Amino acid sequence: MPIPPWQTGTVKKIIEETHNTRRFFIQFDDIECFHFRAGQFITLDLPIGDTPSKRWRSYSIASAPTGTNVIELLIVLLEGGAGSTYIFNEIKEGSQFIIRGPLGLFTLPEMIDKDLYLICTGTGVAPFRSMLFEMLNHHKPHQEIFLIYGCRTKKDLLYYEELKSLETKLTGFSYMPTLSREKWEGRTGYVHSIYQEIIESKKSQCSSGQPPSPATFYLCGWKFMIIDARQKILELGFDKKDIRLELYG
Numbered sequence: 209m210p211i212p213p214w215q216t217g218t219v220k221k222i223i224e225e226t227h228n229t230r231r232f233f234i235q236f237d238d239i240e241c242f243h244f245r246a247g248q249f250i251t252l253d254l255p256i257g258d259t260p261s262k263r264w265r266s267y268s269i270a271s272a273p274t275g276t277n278v279i280e281l282l283i284v285l286l287e288g289g290a291g292s293t294y295i296f297n298e299i300k301e302g303s304q305f306i307i308r309g310p311l312g313l314f315t316l317p318e319m320i321d322k323d324l325y326l327i328c329t330g331t332g333v334a335p336f337r338s339m340l341f342e343m344l345n346h347h348k349p350h351q352e353i354f355l356i357y358g359c360r361t362k363k364d365l366l367y368y369e370e371l372k373s374l375e376t377k378l379t380g381f382s383y384m385p386t387l388s389r390e391k392w393e394g395r396t397g398y399v400h401s402i403y404q405e406i407i408e409s410k411k412s413q414c415s416s417g418q419p420p421s422p423a424t425f426y427l428c429g430w431k432f433m434i435i436d437a438r439q440k441i442l443e444l445g446f447d448k449k450d451i452r453l454e455l456y457g
């Protein structure tokens with residue numbers, strides 16, 4: 209696939225999603241429709257250095273493809289982070305970004321014939337939101353879908369109400385948020401015990417010696433969670449080819 213050209217986009221709207229995370233709605237200036245696949249990302253060229261490695265920052269597209277020229281990004285402010293600090297301090301409604309995309313292969317298969325485990329922390333939920341709304345909007349046939357989402361406290365939950373209500377709209381979808389640093393009415397702890405328990409329970413329903421029910425695991429976020437999850441999923445009896453990764457850093 210050829211690398212897409214750089215384009216400009218104007219920030220049309222900014223929503224404070226949480227105390228440290230914002231939603232940016234960006235409209236491409238020169239095209240009617242921005243074609244992409246749910247799960248892909250774009251790269252921003254920010255004026256924060258003289259080399260590409262200093263200037264470029266990638267962000268998953270958090271909105272589903274809808275045939276328009278507007279996309280949504282979900283960006284967390286990283287303390288001391290050059291790119292996110294620039295975006296939070298300098299980018300207002302009406303600002304322009306230099307953007308390249310869509311990029312990446314972290315996308316759904318044509319035929320979703322296995323259970324999907326979408327496992328993420330923090331803004332790693334962005335590509336999954338895009339995929340889930342893609343499945344909903346296009347009535348894509350699918351098996352069970354588990355969105356296992358980890359963050360620290362209740363005030364860090366992203367798209368909480370929307371994802372909770374998606375359970376009533378998307379058949380077979382379970383939204384399973386968990387908090388690692390606060391007790392609440394929902395699950396607590398890290399993401400790992402959640403998918404481990406689901407799989408162990410599915411295994412116990414099969415006769416002994418049978419492989420676990422077929423599944424694809426999509427892991428998105430920061431490397432520590434992803435490295436741990438990958439190892440644990442292999443230990444549960446799945447294969448490397450059942451695991452897809454999007455590493456944020």
Ligand SMILES: Cc1cc2nc3c(=O)[nH]c(=O)nc-3n(C[C@H](O)[C@H](O)[C@H](O)COP(=O)(O)OP(=O)(O)OC[C@H]3O[C@@H](n4cnc5c(N)ncnc54)[C@H](O)[C@@H]3O)c2cc1C
Nearest residue numbers: 265266267268282283284286289290291292331334456457
């Ligand atoms: C394909 C892809 C998609 C991405 N999508 C998103 C997205 O949708 N939303 C989003 O907010 N970010 C996303 N990122 C991360 C983003 O590109 C930047 O790395 C992030 O905004 C931090 O940039 P910075 O310049 O502020 O910090 P930097 O100065 O670049 O970061 C310094 C270091 O901190 C690490 N780091 C960065 N952020 C965090 C964090 N939150 N927690 C722990 N360690 C961190 C980095 O790996 C780096 O080593 C994505 C990254 C990739 C590669």
